Amino acid sequence: MAPPNSPAAPASQGRPGRSNLVTRILSALVLIPVVAVAIWAGRPWFDALVILFAGLMAWEWARIAGRRRNPADPTPAARLTVSDWALPGLVLAALVVIILLAERAPPPLPIGLPAWGLIAIASVLATIVALPAHRIRAVWFGLGILYVSVPALALLWLRDDPVTGLGIETLVWILALVIFTDTGAYAAGRSIGGPKLAPRISPNKTWAGLFGGVAAAALVGLLMALWLDGPSIWKLMILSGGLAVIEQMGDLFESAFKRRFGVKDSSHIIPGHGGVLDRVDGLLTVSVAVAALDYFGKGSVLSWL
Structure with missing residues (x-):
């Protein structure tokens, strides 16, 4: 879910213009409420x-x-x-x-x-x-x-989540983690720069961007722990930071897949954002990782961490 000129984007992609930025913002303002309402409503809308x-x-x-x-x-x-x-x-x-x-x-x-x-x-x-x-x-x-x-x-x-009833909270945590990771990686990568993380896969992605994403995800863990007043703050911060690495791995995998076939965007379905795969690549890997933790932990990780 990296912005078009983020460290995870192909090198051939240029800086978005003002009109494209406005389009991206408008698309986000439409999509975010739709996703939020669907999560809250559950079946059959979600x-x-x-x-x-x-x-x-x-x-x-x-x-x-x-x-x-x-x-x-x-x-x-x-x-x-x-x-x-x-x-x-x-x-x-x-x-x-x-x-x-x-x-x-x-x-x-x-x-x-x-x-x-x-x-x-x-x-x-x-x-x-x-x-x-x-x-x-x-x-x-x-x-x-x-x-x-x-x-x-x-x-x-x-x-x-029939065991703990924390389905909404878990999804809010995951989505916030993914968004903050991408934003933190983008901000740190652009402002600090430095050594490349995977130049053959995503030439603009840096180690500074990775650490920026981890720090931003840890902040989400802190805020989530304070909101729920249940999970250990430090444990959830550490887990969120680790999931940020998994999120970036998902981003790199999709970038490698597109680069393998010489494609910049998976499609143009979402105005200003490209395709659905371009926006949720990190979410896919994080959701599987959290589901595995919930399965083996017998309930939402937010309930037993």
Whole structure:
């Protein structure tokens, strides 16, 4: 979820102009209340929002993976051939939506497979559909099922939290952590600069930006602990800082994926922001990490930390 000219963005991307900044702000002013209301409302509104975003992310993933590199083309990547990604993209989006609906629909739904079984079958189907046009690269389409559906299921599961009832608080913490991490990384990277973190993947991303993101996330942990008056302040600050590293790893993974196929933005669905994947790359990894902590800790990490 890095800003376009943040340390996590491709080097080819320039500084946004005034009009683009206004567009970004307006888009955020629309999206943030929608997400906040959906989190507060829970089912079925939060489910619908997650499923919608997951379908869009699957489509964006296929759009990127469908690009073909042309050795004779001096640009980073050849032009996008619609036929290479349109059908796999629709299949990918449909399979992800089916997985989520199958998990969230009220019983009795005539699908008795667990989530991991549905994901495995969907990954194989997505790979088979992409195989004729992409050969060995078709495996990227199967990977897209895993990349999108697992975090989406994690977010839905975290919102429910039937054990401790802290679903809303957990999601507020996660979203604030991701936003503050990106903002802190952007501010520190721009103002301090210094050695590059991963120059081959994201040339503008610096170690200073990483530490700035960790510090900003630790601040979120402090504020969350004070708000809930339950979790250990220092433990939640340390955990939040660690999750900031995981958030940046998710950012780097998506940057590496786009760079592999010569793509700057996953799409242009969100005015001024690019695509959904561009905005939630860090959220995907953090949600899975927190869901794992909740699962093995028998309840929200905010209740036992």
